Amino acid sequence: MTSGIRTGIVYDDMYLLHETGMHPEKKERLKSIMSYLEKRDVLKKLEKVEPRKAKVEEIEYAHNRDYIEQIESYCAKGYNAIDMDTFISANSYEAALLAAGGSMAAVDKVMKDELDHVFCFVRPPGHHAEPSQGMGFCLFNNAAIAAYHAMKEYDIERVLIFDWDVHHGNGTQLIFYHDPRVLYSSVHQSPAFPGTGAADEIGAGKGEGYTVNVPLSGGFGDNDYELILRELLVPLCDEYKPQLIIVSAGQDAHESDPLAGMALSSHGYGMMAGIMKEIADKYCDGKIVLLLEGGYNVNALAESVFCVLDTLAGWEMGIESKKGEILERQATRDRIDIVKDKLMPFWPTMAE
Numbered sequence: 001m002t003s004g005i006r007t008g009i010v011y012d013d014m015y016l017l018h019e020t021g022m023h024p025e026k027k028e029r030l031k032s033i034m035s036y037l038e039k040r041d042v043l044k045k046l047e048k049v050e051p052r053k054a055k056v057e058e059i060e061y062a063h064n065r066d067y068i069e070q071i072e073s074y075c076a077k078g079y080n081a082i083d084m085d086t087f088i089s090a091n092s093y094e095a096a097l098l099a100a101g102g103s104m105a106a107v108d109k110v111m112k113d114e115l116d117h118v119f120c121f122v123r124p125p126g127h128h129a130e131p132s133q134g135m136g137f138c139l140f141n142n143a144a145i146a147a148y149h150a151m152k153e154y155d156i157e158r159v160l161i162f163d164w165d166v167h168h169g170n171g172t173q174l175i176f177y178h179d180p181r182v183l184y185s186s187v188h189q190s191p192a193f194p195g196t197g198a199a200d201e202i203g204a205g206k207g208e209g210y211t212v213n214v215p216l217s218g219g220f221g222d223n224d225y226e227l228i229l230r231e232l233l234v235p236l237c238d239e240y241k242p243q244l245i246i247v248s249a250g251q252d253a254h255e256s257d258p259l260a261g262m263a264l265s266s267h268g269y270g271m272m273a274g275i276m277k278e279i280a281d282k283y284c285d286g287k288i289v290l291l292l293e294g295g296y297n298v299n300a301l302a303e304s305v306f307c308v309l310d311t312l313a314g315w316e317m318g319i320e321s322k323k324g325e326i327l328e329r330q331a332t333r334d335r336i337d338i339v340k341d342k343l344m345p346f347w348p349t350m351a352e
């Protein structure tokens, strides 16, 4: 073991072989992240976690066998898309198996206490993928598979999946909608793709109260997100006490993202990582696995990812970009109150 290193990354050139051409979810996203980390000379401060290929039985934690076989055969036949948005190529199935397997390898590292945090730079992303349907650039739901793997192999029963991607993670929500073992929480732009994620979608059956959606119109920035996390997520976690935190880490809520209209700065991502770290240090010995979802301005993506790692690893190196505007708007308070109101019957802390 390299002494002192507690933060790792998952990366493999295989993730570049999910070819999507001119599509915004392109391999240059990962190249940009890796070259930025190299430029800042931090790769030596990060443990490289080797991904493995997921077994089909593991993909089946979250997906139907028919769907998995369909993706495999589409790739083998040379199809170039599964719908209008979601491009594939010959190697996409293998890349998707390695994305899910890389996510599980990261879970293994933190659950075995060999690392505290692992950021997985995987493609294709996962949070829109539903049990029998890929969509929104996603094939297999990496976050859901990672959560199931953790619960199955390490006998835990409280996993927080926090989804800071600007789009709602419809797939992840659907998979755990009836399952109290996973608290799924998403802050996202609405209205926007995929159209789900209203504040009154709170889970059902035994899972009622374990889905927490914070839909926002565009333009919300660092302070708004900080307030939402402090007022909603932190108290919820004080009650839920997660045993593992998985972040669906999409950096497309960045102010310069071309696909969305939110206003986070790169520092804002570091701020959110800091709050995740506080929660993790308090309840689960620091265990955080982050899975790359969106983020389509490749420079903003790399800078945001760096800010997250900088916070988690405690380098305090910083970046040159300006911080986001400081404002605390009534609109944010109003959103928080709406969400608290829905959750009050299930979480005493929300009534305070």
Ligand SMILES: [Zn+2]
Pocket: 165, 166, 167, 250, 252, 293, 294, 295
């Ligand atoms: Zn997104």
